Amino acid sequence: MNGSRPSSTQPATPVRTYEVRDFFRYPERTGFQLAPDGCHLAYLAVHAGRLNLFVQKLDAQGVPSGDSTVLTHETARDILGFCWKGSSHLLYLKDFGGDENYHVVAVRIAGGEPLDLTPHEGICASIVDGLIDDDQHILICHNQRDPQVFDVLRINVTNGEATMIARNPGNIVAWMTDHAGRLRVAIASNGVGKTLLYRDDETEPFRVVATMSFRETISPLFFTFDERRLYVLSNRSRDRIAIFEFDPRTGREGALVFEHDEVDLTGMSYSRRRRTLTTVWYADNRVRRHCLDDHTARIYAKLEALLPDTEVNLASVTRDESLALVRTANDCSPGGTWIYHFASGRLTKIADLLPWLAPEDMAAMHAIAYPSRDGLTIHGYLTLPDGLALDDEPVNLPLIVNPHGGPWARNHWGFNAEAQLLANRGYAVLQVNFRGSTGYGRAFWEAGFGQWGRAMQNDIDDGVDWLIARGVVDPKRIGIYGVSYGGYATLAGIAFTPERYAAAVDYVGVSNLFTLLESVPAYWKPMIEMMYEMIGDPRTAEGRRALHDASPLFFADRIVTPLFVAQGANDPRVNRSDSDRIVEALRGRGVEVQYMLKDNEGHGFQNEENRFEFYEAMVTFFDTHLGRNPFA
Numbered sequence: 001m002n003g004s005r006p007s008s009t010q011p012a013t014p015v016r017t018y019e020v021r022d023f024f025r026y027p028e029r030t031g032f033q034l035a036p037d038g039c040h041l042a043y044l045a046v047h048a049g050r051l052n053l054f055v056q057k058l059d060a061q062g063v064p065s066g067d068s069t070v071l072t073h074e075t076a077r078d079i080l081g082f083c084w085k086g087s088s089h090l091l092y093l094k095d096f097g098g099d100e101n102y103h104v105v106a107v108r109i110a111g112g113e114p115l116d117l118t119p120h121e122g123i124c125a126s127i128v129d130g131l132i133d134d135d136q137h138i139l140i141c142h143n144q145r146d147p148q149v150f151d152v153l154r155i156n157v158t159n160g161e162a163t164m165i166a167r168n169p170g171n172i173v174a175w176m177t178d179h180a181g182r183l184r185v186a187i188a189s190n191g192v193g194k195t196l197l198y199r200d201d202e203t204e205p206f207r208v209v210a211t212m213s214f215r216e217t218i219s220p221l222f223f224t225f226d227e228r229r230l231y232v233l234s235n236r237s238r239d240r241i242a243i244f245e246f247d248p249r250t251g252r253e254g255a256l257v258f259e260h261d262e263v264d265l266t267g268m269s270y271s272r273r274r275r276t277l278t279t280v281w282y283a284d285n286r287v288r289r290h291c292l293d294d295h296t297a298r299i300y301a302k303l304e305a306l307l308p309d310t311e312v313n314l315a316s317v318t319r320d321e322s323l324a325l326v327r328t329a330n331d332c333s334p335g336g337t338w339i340y341h342f343a344s345g346r347l348t349k350i351a352d353l354l355p356w357l358a359p360e361d362m363a364a365m366h367a368i369a370y371p372s373r374d375g376l377t378i379h380g381y382l383t384l385p386d387g388l389a390l391d392d393e394p395v396n397l398p399l400i401v402n403p404h405g406g407p408w409a410r411n412h413w414g415f416n417a418e419a420q421l422l423a424n425r426g427y428a429v430l431q432v433n434f435r436g437s438t439g440y441g442r443a444f445w446e447a448g449f450g451q452w453g454r455a456m457q458n459d460i461d462d463g464v465d466w467l468i469a470r471g472v473v474d475p476k477r478i479g480i481y482g483v484s485y486g487g488y489a490t491l492a493g494i495a496f497t498p499e500r501y502a503a504a505v506d507y508v509g510v511s512n513l514f515t516l517l518e519s520v521p522a523y524w525k526p527m528i529e530m531m532y533e534m535i536g537d538p539r540t541a542e543g544r545r546a547l548h549d550a551s552p553l554f555f556a557d558r559i560v561t562p563l564f565v566a567q568g569a570n571d572p573r574v575n576r577s578d579s580d581r582i583v584e585a586l587r588g589r590g591v592e593v594q595y596m597l598k599d600n601e602g603h604g605f606q607n608e609e610n611r612f613e614f615y616e617a618m619v620t621f622f623d624t625h626l627g628r629n630p631f632a
Contacts, residue, residue, distance in 0.1 A: 098602020191529025568601030
């Protein structure tokens with residue numbers, strides 16, 4: 001690792017200390033997307049105190065012209081994601097108070113009131129296919145008929161008229177269309193096994209083409225251009241996920257498209273106009289691409305020459321592939337957005353995401369690897385206060401351990417606002433891809449089954465000990481902070497190794513594994529058997545004992561570490577009552593606990609004012625109990 005570091009007796013020149021809200025306040029504009037015809041640019045910006053949808057005209061060169069128009073007027077919660085429907089409508093998802101019961105809403109760029117396409121109380125809806133060749137209709141799935149399963153409906157975006165085109169028999173957990181928008185693939189589940197279903201035409205019944213354990217993956221990406229075969233992500237009979245052609249007549253993988261010898265592949269892109277595969281994606285220590293055609297490789301080479309020292313990504317492309325939206329970022333900057341004109345090679349800058357954060361004041365994120373106590377190689381990332389490096393003399397920094405959520409997910413290299421905030425305050429930040437994290441192959445993922453609070457927690461502890469042994473961190477000034485499963489790991493850390501941490505922040509974290517399994521949303525029920533196998537089975541005496549022994553709530557009497565708990569009252573994943581109980585148990589014993597409960601939030605705080613309050617309180621809490629790095 002490169003970089004310079006001061007000695008323990010020679011302080012570094014301090015970087016600017018930013019306000020907490022500088023890391024988490026709304027960008028002036030964000031989430032840009034090109035209209036399919038290239039005539040408009042849509043984005044999110046603050047209106048009425050929340051992120052709302054705006055649209056602006058573009059000229060023939062892709063340069064914004066004229067004033068922007070606000071299309072939505074949401075005041076309760078931000079719009080976090082949207083997509084174009086043709087070039088005349090935008091679609092966005094909306095939930096209520098953080099309950100994750102999302103509705104699909106359409107709005108015309110010409111103006112008018114948004115239309116809720118799924119106006120049914122208590123349902124959860126999502127888009128199956130935007131039907132690129134049909135400017136009036138989309139395919140949506142929702143669970144109005146049965147809360148546990150999702151039917152597919154064709155909905156008119158101009159008037160909301162809906163027609164059911166596939167009634168879920170009770171076991172379908174995913175649907176997929178071909179390039180023409182015909183519903184031809186489904187995934188069924190019995191809880192621990194999955195079945196890939198296929199049909200040649202929508203007039204035919206689905207037939208079984210492959211069965212597999214949930215431990216195996218045959219995940220369809222999209223159809224071949226002749227609509228006869230599929231491209232799939234598969235790890236069947238192998239450890240790491242690769243991309244194959246798949247023949248539904250035989251139910252077997254065919255030609256190998258691409259594989260990586262160390263990590264799983266995550267996806268593949270294609271050109272609809274040129275009918276060509278373009279890019280394969282995977283992540284080792286960084287997110288990588290492998291170009292499958294020379295045209296795409298040349299485009300990226302040009303963009304990387306024009307935009308050096310950044311990760312460059314083509315975020316959206318017009319239907320005729322004349323214009324592209326380009327996003328850039330690196331570990332010290334969330335980056336910017338540009339419009340690229342293919343014919344002329346012209347780049348037009350649209351916006352920097354957080355221009356008030358100077359990249360030279362931010363801290364580099366370093367990829368690390370270390371051995372676990374049982375011999376696995378554990379990967380992760382270490383962010384050190386600016387100017388410090390891992391391989392110089394000891395400095396005994398205060399450390400914040402930040403386990404990721406999921407837990408079947410992983411950390412990635414790049415700009416991380418939480419890590420940058422803490423590093424800006426003088427803390428080292430450790431983010432570990434412990435066993436059970438995805439992307440490192442099936443064996444590494446399965447090594448986390450049944451290991452909540454056990455080997456998964458050991459992997460985190462081993463990373464802390466690795467840093468202590470190198471003199472990087474002060475063993476007396478170690479804090480832990482996490483969200484969701486990361487919040488669980490926080491509580492497990494202070495319950496099962498109470499001597500290790502001097503302060504802890506649990507943000508919507510699980511404390512009781514029984515409650516987690518009992519209170520899952522209705523539409524997770526078809527996968528409950530899988531969850532029993534991955535987390536623990538409450539139906540057996542042995543399983544109940546294991547779940548009990550891994551639940552921090554039942555070991556609250558061991559906790560002595562000062563704790564800060566943040567919880568959304570409407571959280572559908574982590575029951576508020578469990579957070580209430582652990583707070584009450586600790587306060588009853590005189591352990592210091594701060595509790596932040598938000599009535600208008602769910603699984604994480606979305607509204608800006610709540611984020612500000614949380615992160616400001618978190619920084620104050622850690623500063624009080626750990627003390628900042630004297631060199632920051």
